[in-house]
Amino acid sequence: MNRFSYSRPGNVDTAVGELTRHEGAKFIAGGTNLLDLMKENVERPNHLIDINHLALKTIEDTEDGGLRLGALATNADTAYNDKVESRYPLLSQAILAGASAQLRNMATNGGNLFQRTRCYYFYDTGTPCNKREPGSGCGAFNGFNRIHAILGTSDENPETRCIATHPSDMAVALAALEAIIRVTGPNGERTVPIADFHRLPGNEPWLDTTIQPGELVTAIDLPAKGFPDYYAYIKLRDRQSYAFALVSVAVGLEIENNQITDARIALGGVAHKPWRKPEAEAMLVGKTVTEADFQSVAETILSGAKGYGHNTFKIELAKRAIVRALQRAAKTETES
């Protein structure tokens, strides 16, 4: 690990000021991903700003009937919060599908959003990676890419090529719930819809999010609609627990008199950000649960998907996971 200095600001303004002043500084909250990457020399901050003492840990109702999750509330405290469990069980389930109990006790909601990819080539400083070292190439494209993306990749220009996935489970549920991220920075406060928070690699694969230098996530706002009656989170992985998703699916449905009135479907493990396809969701609205064609919805979401060899199986796996998640959410799942 490289050497760095350390500070522990007591309020948000001081924290943001320190980040702006120290070029090469980073915020540290739970530290579970940052310290891991520092031990691998992938991240090399020269100064760490410990934000654990900022007053951003509460989970409280918002005026519009939603819920505000403090950026520094831990993943465990969020998943086990009574209001999250009863009103947003999809989020609770997704968080609990990720990491281990120890890590969830450390990891924060804000930090979870900023997780870096688990691409092995990103972690291995002995190999090229356009995300870690812009312009150096992509080790995964012609390498072992079983865990890599099948949608929204950047694969034409070797110098910007990137087929990494975003590793978060929480963010997949937040995408389905259409959460709003609250951010503060040198230019004041702003809000970012979760759909615009993470980005596709495009020509700048080294950028994971649209957050600007000096900005701090302070909270995640959940809109009132939480899909507590019809939801499912399915995570498929190489072992039963404590592994990153090969494919995950978050589904939230609203069903009245057997008719689907709203539908959200978000995928994890398949792209550089949680993946949604609004036209596929629209195919479900107005249909009864029995007449809805879940297979066509899955085909639509995966249209344009592309495998790179080892990960081609994910295309069919994702389709089946979507169908199963829709059945589970609609409560029409049969044993198989």
Place this chain on the structure above:
Amino acid sequence: MRTTLSPETDASPTTLPEKTTIQLTINGSVHHLELAPWTSLLDALREYLHLTGTKKGCDHGQCGACTVLVDGKRINSCLTLAIMKEGAEITTIEGLAGENGLHPLQTAFIEHDAYQCGYCTPGQICSAVGLMNEGRAKTTDDIRELMSGNICRCGAYPHIVDAIQEVMKIDPKA
């Protein structure tokens, strides 16, 4: 509260941050240590306090051998900096036994032969204490799921689950 451990300038190779005195509360005792900011809590415990019960397995938060309790919650001590835990109450495997002898989980691990090489055991036991504090495990499957952050390469899992199940009084058939 604000602690600055270096001048207000960026750290460069020629101006490395000084070690500073850090106060840590471990197993009820207050310790003052001269530590650099980059010393992990795990290294502080093992290398500075010689509390070697807490093990370094992977040093990347993947194996759980370094599990300790911070304010009663289980965490991976390899993925936190000692300096970040000033003011917290840290409990290691050395702090679990009380005046009346071993912690019930320690006794149960012995009775159930819940280890072979023993390297993961302190982490397993601290993790199980955290699991009990959380109060979320109601079935055997819950124990397996919520203990998945602790790897046992000898494969003693069935006996580990038996030991925890007995102390938590969970019906094996539940």
